[in-house]
Amino acid sequence: ERTLRATVQVAVNHPIGANVVTFADTLRDISGGEMTVEIYDSAQLFKGSEVPKAVASGAIDIGVVLADEYSGTLPAAGVFSVPFLFPSYEVLARAADPDGAFRKTFDDMIASTGTKVLWWQDYGPVQLLSKGEALVEPSQMQGKLVRAMGKPSGDFIDAVGGTPVVIGGSEQFMAYQRGTVDVGMSGTTAVESRKLYEVMDHVTMTNHSLAEFIVVINDALFDALSDEEKAWVTEAAMVAEQSLREQTEANNEASADWLSDGHATVTPLTPEQLAAWQDAAAPAVEVFVRDGGDLGKQLVDAIQALY
Amino acid sequence: MAHDTPGSGPGAQDAPGPWLRVLRLADGLSILAARIAAVMITVIAVILAYEVLARYVFRAPTRWTSDVGTTLMIWLTFLAMAQSLRSGGMIRITALIGNAPPGVRRAAQGFTLLVIGGFSVLAVWLCTGALIESYSMGRRQPTMLQMPEWIAEAPIILGYACLALQALADLIRLPLRPAPIFVSSEEAEARHLSKEPR
Amino acid sequence: MTPVLIVCALVLLLLLTGLPVAFTLASLGTGLIVLKGLPLALIPTNLFGSLNDFVLLAVPLFLLMSNILLRGGVGRDLFVAVQSWVGHWPGGIGVAALLSCGIFSAISGSSVTTAATVGTVAVPEMTKRGYKPSFTLGLLAAGGTLGILIPPSVPLIVYGVIAEESIGKLFLAGVGPGLLLITVFGLYAVLSAAFGDNAEASPRASRAERVLATRRALPTVLLAVVMLGGIYAGAFTPTEASAIGATMALAITVAQRSLGWTQFLGAVKDSVQTTTVIFLIVVGAKIFGQAITLYQIPAQVAHVFDTHVPGQFGFIVIVSLILLFIGLFLESMSMLLIMVPVLLPTVMALGLDPIWFGVYFVLLIEIALITPPVGLNLFVIQAIANMPLGVVVKGVVPFVLMMLGVAALLSIFPQIVLWLPFHL
Ligand code: NA
Numbered sequence: 001e002r003t004l005r006a007t008v009q010v011a012v013n014h015p016i017g018a019n020v021v022t023f024a025d026t027l028r029d030i031s032g033g034e035m036t037v038e039i040y041d042s043a044q045l046f047k048g049s050e051v052p053k054a055v056a057s058g059a060i061d062i063g064v065v066l067a068d069e070y071s072g073t074l075p076a077a078g079v080f081s082v083p084f085l086f087p088s089y090e091v092l093a094r095a096a097d098p099d100g101a102f103r104k105t106f107d108d109m110i111a112s113t114g115t116k117v118l119w120w121q122d123y124g125p126v127q128l129l130s131k132g133e134a135l136v137e138p139s140q141m142q143g144k145l146v147r148a149m150g151k152p153s154g155d156f157i158d159a160v161g162g163t164p165v166v167i168g169g170s171e172q173f174m175a176y177q178r179g180t181v182d183v184g185m186s187g188t189t190a191v192e193s194r195k196l197y198e199v200m201d202h203v204t205m206t207n208h209s210l211a212e213f214i215v216v217i218n219d220a221l222f223d224a225l226s227d228e229e230k231a232w233v234t235e236a237a238m239v240a241e242q243s244l245r246e247q248t249e250a251n252n253e254a255s256a257d258w259l260s261d262g263h264a265t266v267t268p269l270t271p272e273q274l275a276a277w278q279d280a281a282a283p284a285v286e287v288f289v290r291d292g293g294d295l296g297k298q299l300v301d302a303i304q305a306l307y
Numbered sequence: 308m309a310h311d312t313p314g315s316g317p318g319a320q321d322a323p324g325p326w327l328r329v330l331r332l333a334d335g336l337s338i339l340a341a342r343i344a345a346v347m348i349t350v351i352a353v354i355l356a357y358e359v360l361a362r363y364v365f366r367a368p369t370r371w372t373s374d375v376g377t378t379l380m381i382w383l384t385f386l387a388m389a390q391s392l393r394s395g396g397m398i399r400i401t402a403l404i405g406n407a408p409p410g411v412r413r414a415a416q417g418f419t420l421l422v423i424g425g426f427s428v429l430a431v432w433l434c435t436g437a438l439i440e441s442y443s444m445g446r447r448q449p450t451m452l453q454m455p456e457w458i459a460e461a462p463i464i465l466g467y468a469c470l471a472l473q474a475l476a477d478l479i480r481l482p483l484r485p486a487p488i489f490v491s492s493e494e495a496e497a498r499h500l501s502k503e504p505r
Numbered sequence: 506m507t508p509v510l511i512v513c514a515l516v517l518l519l520l521l522t523g524l525p526v527a528f529t530l531a532s533l534g535t536g537l538i539v540l541k542g543l544p545l546a547l548i549p550t551n552l553f554g555s556l557n558d559f560v561l562l563a564v565p566l567f568l569l570m571s572n573i574l575l576r577g578g579v580g581r582d583l584f585v586a587v588q589s590w591v592g593h594w595p596g597g598i599g600v601a602a603l604l605s606c607g608i609f610s611a612i613s614g615s616s617v618t619t620a621a622t623v624g625t626v627a628v629p630e631m632t633k634r635g636y637k638p639s640f641t642l643g644l645l646a647a648g649g650t651l652g653i654l655i656p657p658s659v660p661l662i663v664y665g666v667i668a669e670e671s672i673g674k675l676f677l678a679g680v681g682p683g684l685l686l687i688t689v690f691g692l693y694a695v696l697s698a699a700f701g702d703n704a705e706a707s708p709r710a711s712r713a714e715r716v717l718a719t720r721r722a723l724p725t726v727l728l729a730v731v732m733l734g735g736i737y738a739g740a741f742t743p744t745e746a747s748a749i750g751a752t753m754a755l756a757i758t759v760a761q762r763s764l765g766w767t768q769f770l771g772a773v774k775d776s777v778q779t780t781t782v783i784f785l786i787v788v789g790a791k792i793f794g795q796a797i798t799l800y801q802i803p804a805q806v807a808h809v810f811d812t813h814v815p816g817q818f819g820f821i822v823i824v825s826l827i828l829l830f831i832g833l834f835l836e837s838m839s840m841l842l843i844m845v846p847v848l849l850p851t852v853m854a855l856g857l858d859p860i861w862f863g864v865y866f867v868l869l870i871e872i873a874l875i876t877p878p879v880g881l882n883l884f885v886i887q888a889i890a891n892m893p894l895g896v897v898v899k900g901v902v903p904f905v906l907m908m909l910g911v912a913a914l915l916s917i918f919p920q921i922v923l924w925l926p927f928h929l
């Protein structure tokens with residue numbers, strides 16, 4: 001019998017946390033109770049930013065972390081935040097193919113830090129929020145203060161002429177309410193769950209990047225598992241990944257519908273507007289390829305081959 | 308909490324003999340580190356105020372102030388740690404040991420110094436390993452500045468090393484001095500604050 | 506339940522030997538990790554991670570600001586100005602002292618500096634005018650505790666970091682209860698002057714005196730307005746507000762020629778030392794908190810409440826009793842850092858608002874600051890007045906009762922806390 005400890009920075013009733021519960025339940029069932037997972041949710045043990053190091057050092061067995069948290073050490077890990085690289089759920093699903101070039105390159109890169117990727121957790125596309133008018137043209141970003149989540153999203157804002165201000169998730173609501181920044185940035189479902197629509201009345205469906213979480217396990221620990229255990233873990237991970245991918249698309253569409261149902265003005269981009277945004281954001285893709293080196297280039301090429 | 312009057316800290320005079328220099332070195336290091344920390348806190352205030360100015364007046368927020376500020380804060384905390392042991396400024400409950408006979412007070416202080424010294428040595432050992440890993444892997448923070456992580460990790464090792472030295476120095480001096488007098492740190496701070504020149 | 510009791514007993518035992526709180530938590534946490542065969546890598550991960558948070562930067566800077574103002578003699582200017590307006594009322598000097606505490610609370614993040622700043626000027630004045638010593642000292646010890654309820658507040662910042670809640674919201678949430686406390690205390694001061702006490706009021710100040718005094722105190726009030734107004738208006742984050750506050754405090758005291766080089770160095774040195782002392786407990790508490798989490802202790806506590814205590818109200822009553830007891834002996838930051846991680850899972854499970862709980866917790870810390878044997882504000886006021894501790898303790902009794910009443914009000918009407926952050 002073996003117990004694995006997992007740290008999650010959100011609550012177990014949040015889709016990302018619930019998905020770890022799905023993994024734990026599946027693993028217990030398929031291993032006939034041989035393997036169990038103890039889940040420590042709500043960042044009781046580690047904040048997201050601490051997870052890469054905590055898992056690599058063996059302080060904790062398994063951790064959930066936003067892929068961008070690796071982007072300091074591995075600039076190419078910011079690939080999910082590169083603007084307009086993932087145009088649709090289909091492209092993401094193809095990129096996630098375990099035998100595909102993108103997935104292999106990405107997971108091997110994360111593995112080089114002593115953390116093996118178990119599965120990906122799609123949380124959905126990221127949108128821009130604003131007050132008074134939708135942001136259909138990139139020129140509307142000129143000179144605006146814009147919430148950024150970190151370096152990769154900051155590069156995007158730079159590229160389109162805005163000024164990035166890094167604001168954490170918990171201060172987001174007040175920053176929008178009080179106008180600390182002019183433009184917000186958030187996943188579609190979070191606009192609903194964090195009540196951001198109360199303070200930002202326009203959601204522009206730019207879908208400019210993805211909030212992609214990855215679940216990582218300590219490399220040495222995984223190597224020490226028996227072949228049977230490895231098979232169980234891998235299978236449970238794939239079950240969890242698939243179930244969330246299906247839910248996420250539905251959840252995001254439901255949130256968008258709910259928002260447009262009298263809670264906010266939801267504006268999709270026309271193909272021409274999208275093209276203008278992509279052109280304006282091009283310098284950020286160049287920055288990514290420059291910082292990410294060969295790996296960055298490989299990842300971008302692998303994605304573009306899937307369009 | 309924070310004060311400079313000797314509470315459980317150093318007593319009347321220093322121990323004679325060959326240890327003197329080592330002990331003075333430990334004291335000197337603690338004081339120097341605390342002075343550097345004092346400069347840092349001022350720098351933090353100025354750069355963060357500058358950030359707001361840059362954002363509103365120049366509409367050009369900086370990319371570095373939050374990272375540099377946080378890193379300086381970590382440096383100042385751990386640099387000033389040994390001095391807070393030396394000056395007896397740490398928060399502790401003295402209700403029981405405060406009125407104990409001298410032998411007990413000495414034993415209690417010895418126990419405190421042993422635990423602090425022991426934990427500090429363990430911290431230095433474990434953190435050094437972790438820092439080497441960070442450095443060799445080239446870990447960087449995922450922020451705009453992407454500062455290498457070891458820069459904010461080094462002061463923790465340095466701080467605990469100074470603290471271990473200070474605990475050792477105080478432990479050596481313990482039998483040579485009169486038994487420590489425990490004024491609760493709260494009371495000591497209260498006296499200190501109420502006598503502030505103004 | 507047994508592990509919970511064993512850990513409690515060990516914490517108490519180590520604290521009683523006089524081992525500093527920071528190292529009691531760090532060493533006990535380490536011991537628990539080793540005992541269960543948990544990875545030692547937890548320790549460096551915690552030591553490296555615990556302070557790496559931009560939000561925490563507000564702590565040293567708010568401390569720096571209050572220390573600069575304390576040494577710059579701002580307390581006198583403030584008190585004189587408020588006194589010129591309300592000093593001639595019955596009980597007016599007591600009210601002036603309370604209002605000064607309230608205003609200074611809006612620039613200071615700590616209760617001790619608030620009590621010290623206002624106490625040094627108000628205690629001699631009230632004594633001179635014939636106020637009973639126990640009343641005077643009790644009023645200032647209790648009024649000083651407003652420092653951590655009215656924003657900015659160091660404990661609310663630390664709570665926000667542990668609970669991952671918005672510091673801005675927590676700050677706004679402290680305003681309502683803070684104003685309520687001042688009102689209740691002020692009514693008491695007026696009533697006890699009207700009935701019983703034969704303290705004299707100060708002579709009514711002339712218009713010219715008022716203008717002069719107000720002009721001198723204006724920069725300080727302005728500082729509070731810029732800082733809190735800036736946070737409220739979204740011009741800057743609480744951390745940035747602390748930096749602006751510290752820089753402005755320096756500018757004001759230098760311009761008024763009330764802060765010399767020596768005083769400045771003293772303020773800086775004190776801020777560094779207090780910061781270190783607080784943060785070392787933060788670091789120790791992180792190791793300890795992680796160890797008890799891995800021992801499932803918070804989960805067990807939540808389970809006990811779930812099975813034996815009916816609902817939110819039962820939880821609030823029991824937690825209040827526990828915190829009142831712990832608060833007799835333990836200093837505020839230690840209370841917060843030890844108890845919040847243990848209680849937070851239950852707070853969430855019961856559906857209590859974590860912002861409300863943070864403010865409620867801080868109110869109980871305020872009470873702890875004035876209950877003997879260990880009460881920081883008691884010591885400060887005792888030292889300022891140079892009177893026996895018993896006199897201060899006697900004086901705080903009615904104030905503790907009023908604070909308990911306010912605590913009950915906050916439990917029955919949580920809107921007092923939650924209206925401002927969610928509706929303004
Ligand atoms: Na305050």
Ligand code: NA
Pocket residue numbers: 832833834835872873874875876877878879880881
């Ligand atoms: Na107390």
